[in-house]
Amino acid sequence: MSSPNAYPCLLSPIDVGPFTLPNRVIMGSMHTGLEGDADGLSRLAEFYRARAEGGVGLIITGGHSPNRDGNLGIPREEMATAEDAARHRVITSAVHDAGGRIALQVLHAGRYSYHDHPVSASPIRAPINKTAPRELTDAEVEATIDDFATATALARDGGYDGVELMGSEGYLITQFLASRTNHREDEWGGPLENRMRFATEIVRRSRAKAGDDCLIVFRLSVLDLVEGGLSGDDIVTVSKAIEAAGANILNSGIGWHEARIPTIAQPVPGAAFAWAAKPVKDAVGIPVVASNRIHTPEDAEKVIAGGMADMVSMARPFLADPDIVRKAASGDRDGINLCIACNQACLDHYFVGAAVTCLVNPAAAREGEFTPVPATIPKKIAVVGGGMAGLSAALTAARRGHAVTLFEAGAELGGQFNLAKHVPGKAVFADTIAYFRSNLDRAGAVIKMNSPADAEMLKAGGFDDIILATGVAPRVPDIPGVDHPSVITYPEALTGAKPVGERVAVIGAGGIGYDVSLFLVEAGSRHHVDIAEFNAHWGIDSSIAGEGGLTGEKPKRETPPHKVTLLKRSEGPFGRSLGRTTGWVHRIGLQRNGVETLAGVSYDRIDDDGLHITLGGESRVIPADTIVLCAGQDSRTDLVQPLLDAGIKLHVIGGAKLAAELDAKRAIEEGTRLGLSL
Helix, strand or coil, rough: CCCCCCCCCCCCEECCCEEEEECCCCCCCCCCCCCCCCCHHHHHHHHHHHHHHHHEEEEEEEEEEEEHHHHHCCCCCCCCCCHHHCCCCCHHHHHHCCCCCCEEECCCCHCCCCCCCCCEECCCCCCCCCCCEEECCCCHHHHHHHHHHHHHHHHHHHHEEEEEEEECCHHHHHHHHCCCCCCCCCCCCCHHHHHHHHHHHHHHCCCCHHCCCCCEEEEEEEECCCCCCCHHHHHHHHHHHHHCCCCCCEEEEECCCCCCCCCCCCCCCCCCHHHHHHHHHHCCCCEECCCCCCCCHHHHHHHCCCCCCCCEEEEEEEHHHHHHHHHHHHHHHHHHHCCCCCCCCHHHHHHHCCCCCCCCCCCCCCCCCCCCCCCCCCCEEEEEECCCCHHHHHHHHHHHCCEEEECCCCCCCCCHHHHHCCCCCCCCHEEEEEEEHHHHCCCCCCCCCCCCCCCCHHHHCCCCCCEECCCCCCCCCCCCCCCCCCCEEEEHHHHHHCCCCCCEECCCHHHHHHHHHHHHHCCCCCCCCCHHHHHHCCCCCCCCCCCECCCCCCCCCCCCCCCEEECCCCCCCCCCCCCCCHHHHHHCHHHHHHCCCEEEEEEEEEEEEEEEEECCCCEEEECEEEEEEEECEEECCCCCHHHHCCCCCCCCHHCCCCCCCCHHHHHHHHHHHHHHHH
């Protein structure tokens, strides 16, 4: 628990043009993928209603294009007609009924559009898009500006309190601002004064068309992190011009989507980029918002108390917990379910066309499916296994009024999460485990640690239902010599149960193989927790003296404490099983640390000389002091048959049900759904 007044700056009101917000927290924009569904807007209404009820000062929706050209390629993500505005009334009414305020983000994707007719300031293809854009004509530039203003007015007609004009992350407005993408020679290109006219005219015309009672937030990249981006002086100049044009709030964006520097992934320290908002705050008289990887109320309070910004934007934390503001205000810090920055169920979903939700909170954007109902007949339930599947099932069932006893054979809860917390950037996993432990205690569940369960004991306990969530055991591949003293399992490596030598061979290149390799080569590194070291590690110039805030120096190759060789049986590129939006960060980490990767390997034997393999028809020895097995997992199912034989009602979930492609997202959702169904 924390004091109810632990966050005095964060929870203080602030004037933002046409009205006063009750606190300094903005729920940042997130694409949800729901807009195109038949019932998508109704689901979005419940999604935003829950966050408004949770006390957030202002909600900003996912991006909606002002015209067809600016659409990202997702159906119906536009605000261009009166019909569009009318459709959104269900959302704005829900938020206002809950006492909240909401703004529509107006976003033109420009060259980031994934349809077949993208447009931009200049015909320069984005490195993350296969299709080159067409250059907008002067008349089309004028029409696009008017489309932004029309979208702003339509948003007001649809009941929104205002808009956020997206001028960040490499979208169209940014493409006009930066010399990287604006090679025009007319009045919209050349010197910064011309390049920023597109942005300032959008603000000016939007204000004129929507009126003074419309909140206008402008999201500006305060750190581009790409060559040809804006310098710090440029950013301040643009900020002043945006304020003069009529914006009420300046929100900060960090990095373009094509930047090769992580901005929201797990290796990013908390509030790592808040410093980039301060020069803008010092230059303008309207509120300035810090954003990116601000996931705890403590970090948010420090940002505001330290004078770096007037407000904070927290996006994914509201997927993890819709009540984060209310809980912070009431002193219920232990009750907050923190975002772990995994991207697995949010961004990774969106980029494959699936609706967004959250790994640690599967109810996100599916509130109607996960509404807990008190148990009509409370049951006595045993949960065997304290991994994420067992914890989620136990907590959900206990909150509904069932009498839950959880048996954990080990000394710590968390299962695979408890191992992952040792990996650089994943320390926040420990917070998730602590959240479940604290809330299980509150819900009245009994937790028995160091308590292996057996069929006789469970049968004698008189339980109505038994949930088997015993998880997995590391698979030991059939390799001659696999019992050699140099061979250890990945849990033994991550926990330090067995020492790891200087030369290491890692067998298996799935997610765990990557985690173990990073754990070994980045042991002792602090760039994932220390902001100054993070900036140095990624070549970020905190003075933003040059274009894009880059130092211009090639990052130095690391000298890791272990020399690692990562091997896999399958052919093809490494990292295909990693997260769609985060895998590249892990691949860069291994490359910079000199990890050798070998695919299409046959494992011949292990002996004192190391790991003997066949690669490309040739025999080879990988000298290794330690060989770490990351070759998959096997379900722990020893109790299944004895319990079935005893006639006990049994539910098997998580890794015990399916060990292939071990998946915490699936485990938590299975546990939650089961807890709701009992």
